[in-house]
Amino acid sequence: MPALRVSELRSPAGHLVEGVLGDVLHRAARQGPDDLLLSTPATGGTWTAAQLLADARAVAAGLLADRAPGARIATCLGNGPAAVLLQLGVALAGMTLVPVNPRSRPAELEHALRLSGAVRVFAAEDVAGNPVADLCAGVDGVEVVRVGADWRAALPEAAPGELPVVDPGSLAQVQFTSGTTGRAKGVRITHRAMVLTGHAFADRLGPTAGRVWCNPMPLFHTAGNVLGVVGALWARAEHVVLPFAPGPVLEALADRRVTMLSAAPTLLDLLAAQGPPELPDLRVLFTGGMTVTPAFVDRVEQVFGARLSITFGMTETCGSVLLTAPTDPDPVRRETVGAPLAGTEVRIAGPDGAVVPPGTPGELWVRGERITDGYLDDPAATAAAIDADGWLHTGDLAEMDAGGACRVVGRLKDMIKTGGENVSPVEVEEVLAEHPDVARAAVVGVPDERWGELVVAFVVPAGGRDPRPDELTEHCRERLSPFKVPRSWRVVDELPMTASAKVQRAELRRIATAAP
Template sequence: MPATVLSELRSPAADPGEGVLGDVLSRAAREGPGDLLLSSPGTGETWTAAQLLAAARAVAAGLLRDRPPGARIATCLGNGPAPVLLQLGVALAGMTLVPVNPRARPAEVEHALRLSGAACAFAAEEVAGNPVADLCAAVPGVDVVRVGDDWSAALPSATPGELPVVDPESLAQVQFTSGTTGRAKGVRITHRAMVVTGHAFAGRLGPVAGRTWCNPMPLFHTAGNVLGVVGALWARAEHVVLPFAPGPVLQALADRRVTLLSAAPTLLDLLAEQGPGELPDLRVLFTGGMTVTPAFVDRVERVFGARLSITFGMTETCGAVLQTAPTDPDPVRRGTVGAPLAGTEVRIAGPDGDVVPRGTPGELWARGARITRGYLDDPAATAAAIDAHGWLHTGDLAVMEPGGACRVVGRLKDMIKTGGENVSPGEVEEVLVEHPGVARAAVVGVPDERWGELVVAFVVPAGGPGPSPLELTEHCRERLSPFKVPRSWRVVDDLPMTASAKVQRAELRRIAAGAP
């Protein structure tokens, strides 16, 4: 009998050679000073590596003129060059960045600024109709710098002298979780975590990703400002930053001859519906934030003519733990979220905490340099998420395949218990989107006196009125055990999403339960 192979894997560490974000920028400027590293289709501006380093140093000097190293600087901005230069300048100054969602509501803005202790906030006048600067100005004790169309005039600038030496273990950012339930927690992210994650991400993509990366992912989130900003610096790629809108993004892909596009699955769906046309330079699509199906992988690769790379991660892991490579075999790319990134340990644990055999579902745990140092001013939440041995308990259910790649099959807290049986929402959703009339689907459980919970499905039609509940029921019955088939159907125009493009299941449960 062959020995049981357990679901635990340590990916070999790859020393990036640099410890803090400023070092990665300096390396890029040293190795290729004339390389184009940042471009803004919205303003028409570009920066070479040497110019970007000089601009970031000037921002750092301007910040240090008014505040000491260690100060916390908030940004509440839409995508563009300003948040990138502020991120780099804050890092060089030895300060801590606090990126805030520019579409956040007043209570969310106040919570982020107060919890982080931000001394200053660089805020747009408005983003998508949200009066961001006014919301920040309403929080006592925060100096607000209003950033309008002339964004460069709003950024601090001074002749740089000697900048502080920054400790790799010092706090680089406080980012806020998506907040699908309860108040958002402040996630503490170190310089080392950002540097090793950006390095591993760029390494997993490899040369096939090319040297022009388009990033419409939000720059207040790890997908945008760690995987995007830091990853592009490591790759010495032109980082094309702009807000997401299908038309401008498709135009940028053609005009900048983009080789890699980062976009959440829902955004890729929207672009695919537009019909991207011929994009001969595009080689890789990068996505994450929610489970995708083999059918989704096949469709977007066919529409865009590029390979898909998928990541699993969360704010607490700098955005990435597992990732498929564009060169992975089809079964890995189509059916998993890949193997652990360099320097990461992954374990699939059973309810007792013991490692389960490969092929057996359990909770995904992760450990390594990219893991958060905990939640800001919340030791109880930190202890609940990270155990005494440094393992982050993600709350995600996963299966490790024989080769080491992992499949995420659901969330522990999202597991539906009906009639004594467990139902994984992800399994039902995967079956639903196989129906040609379904574009997207989300499944939740609602309390029921007799069954414990009932399975409720929310369906976004692929076009027109979509399939009937009877048709969808029959579709599921052919593919699922009876207890997994949804008992109630809701046809909706779209699914409520968080800022990081994750389905707000708590909101769907509220709607399904008939709450006002």
Template sequence: MVGTSYRPGEPGEELLDETVGSLLRRAAEQAPDTLALVEGVPDPAARRRWTYAELLDEAERAARALLGRFSPGERVAVWANNIPEWVILELAAALADITLVTVNPALREAELRHVLGHSRAAGVFLRREYRGNPMARTLAGIRADLPHLRTSVLFEDWAEFCAEGSPDRELPEAAPSSPAQIQYTSGTTGVPKGVVLHHRGITNNARLSYVRTFGLRPGEAQLNPMPLFHTAGCVLATLSAIVSLGTQVLPPYFEPGLMLELTESERCVVMGGVPTMLIAMLEHPALPRTDLSSLRYVLSGGAFVPPELVRRVEEILGVPLCIIYAQTEASPGITITRLDDSPEDRAHTVGRPLPLSEVKIVDAAGTVVPNGVTGELCTRGYHVMTGYLDAPADTAAAVDGDGWLHTGDLASMDERGYCRIEGCLKDMIIRGGENIYPREIEQVLAEHPAVAEVAVVGVPDPVWGERVAAFVRRTSGRTVAEKELFDHVRAHLAPHKTPRTWVFVEDFPLTGSGKIRKNVLREEYAAGRLREEADTSD
């Protein structure tokens, strides 16, 4: 299909029939004394550490304890921040053939009721409290609404729970096709759906994305600041460390100064995060005096990564910044930029499809478009989810009869297979019949030195149907007026793409995975809670 936006995925790789449990067992066999997990708390003296042999031993004890309360195939939820016990529970559930339901620790009562009720979780492991969220009290308040929930365990009682397991209990063998996790979508549009991910998908995706792309080596420390309830944290980062026999350094939360200190003290070869995290680290006063010589690369994704940020990271840190394009429904990696890609490709594209993953760009009729033409990105292969839990209509809408996952993201592909994400179908602005892609405008604005972060959305307009609105967070210590930014965009883009509404914000509403919640911006603006600085007309 020369000249069309289709790539079959790089050949030469074998699809392995593995489970999360088999990954851990192999790592413990091959590298029993290698450091596997470090608790990245601020006090270096308080950091607990596990070798692979110790990690397997604790995970097996926890798995046997799980089987004392639950049966293989049941679902158990985890509601906590990034703590080592979260990772151990993930591994234990896999060894017990129990499906893990991941829950954002920021959720409140109604959100928690939906996730635990919809998933029919038989148990939940949780913190008593986290960052002001009274989690145990919240759970107690909705317990009567959750008929399937038989038991709950506080992580402060983890040691006592693990001691329940009988050492003689035989652990089952999960099938590679068995569900490993249920992850709930961010819910930026509608009620969150439960994405069912299988062992084969997440184990191979971790291997073929991070491990293969970056040549991760045994014993190398890998900093994981991404939330574990998200696939970036518990799949890509956690499982790639195990596949590569590396060391996962797990901070309990994101704090830029702590990330820098951990990178230095634990000699991490990779740091990463969504753009807001990278910006916070670059702007932190400790950066100039932090020894980051161990870094081999920086990784980002999960949200739009401005080319100017890529260039800034590479210039300041002196290592390549690679971008992964991912979606929970795809286990999650789909495309990635490589270390040997040109600086231009690393800054302006999301790379080429991962091995064994087909990618195509199609128009509204489902026809593959020519190279360079924008359409919806679709992917097919081992990595596609089993489906949305108890939602056959939603599953059929997302995965067509030929197995193609329709991501809902607008993209283009060049003749080499490099992809550029232009935006989301749901975010496309239609102004007087003209289709406008916010990503293009955000990219131009991100190049202005006074713009730290930006989100472009469509807001109602009585004449044009929609008009372009830009929400801007200024760079620390910089001032900029709407007129200057208007002129900057006008100098680079057509007049109809230039924002007419400008709103300056101190921060953005974010999903748990760090994406800007554009639906909240629209709602807040419509309600008059976000006021524009000026409105420029033609």
């Protein structure tokens, strides 16, 4: 790739024939009907491509028996076969999927079901102690289908007839944002966006990722049901779906001879804490959702003996904007989140919207057919996020190098202003991650009359370590300007995270400012 004079890049779109999710499923069944495409270790189920297509068509026919194309069907399920078959069946039926976090509380469930206009919700009886189906039953006007241990009996099935023709631009999903501040917004995702993203994701990972993908990422989120379900279909890989728990995941990695594992950084930490696993088939680890430091990359690759591929994305971008490839040079893999996925325009913009020079921080803007066209029934929020030229203003601060790889350096709203100086939380977090006593860190600013804001650090100890504030302070002083060094320290067992594995900085600010 030639050197860029400006921090703007349009990634090639590629050439796709398939335009809707059903096309990708039919393609997989056509090219390898006997290929194993889905396995669910928790239930003991396996599906070849032909079986997966047949079951998804039966589910679609069952849905169409009493609902018309365009109906909105919600799921509130843990990871398992029901979630996958419903996603595929809803798509084949030309309906819209509304995947909802099964750990949602009553008010959150009601908000999601009402905002989306869901007419039916397939809800688990229980997920991690949350009585999901009972909570959904409290929402008036929504039919609740209870999904228990006999999950297949809960799925609607009928003899497949002719299925509707689905427009690539039609609404495939309404996904809910993480809701770190305010009520969650419903993100509109089209079939075209999902298909393009799944294809671009699988293509960037390439053959290095192999043919068995383990996915314990939540299927109610784009990381699980776009990058996971659609990406694996494009790759025609066996998609190993299961809830996350360190023991079962490690067992599945060995038993299924997994070649790629998708897991948030916190999940990788939990797996690594079990001890170096013997996984000779594992080639690629895929992660994202929070700051990934070079020290983290080195540690994870050493423990697992596989290449780490890092993404940066959001629900509005189907889970990924930028992605490192397993074959990228070490400096790109360790220090950046890669180049834009195919079909994506990226701009690093200054305060006036003009493109900034390479290596200069600015706001990350993205545009393309993979990007949402807005928020459901919320024109004000849509106009605030997407400008008249179609650029989504992410609110993230990033810089692009001359080769097109990007480094995310923070959030505009998370920038700390202390004594008239700007402090990037990410910069301080990366320094803290280098300390052997620290497994993970998050930095926030809290109000202060004299300085405007003070820098506060939350640190999670590395295994068996006891971080001392005085030692951490000295560590930072040796590497950072004085105004960037945290003034207050909190040692915690874990950081508060969103469902998409992002640190809840608003919650950390609340904790930091609360009376002791």
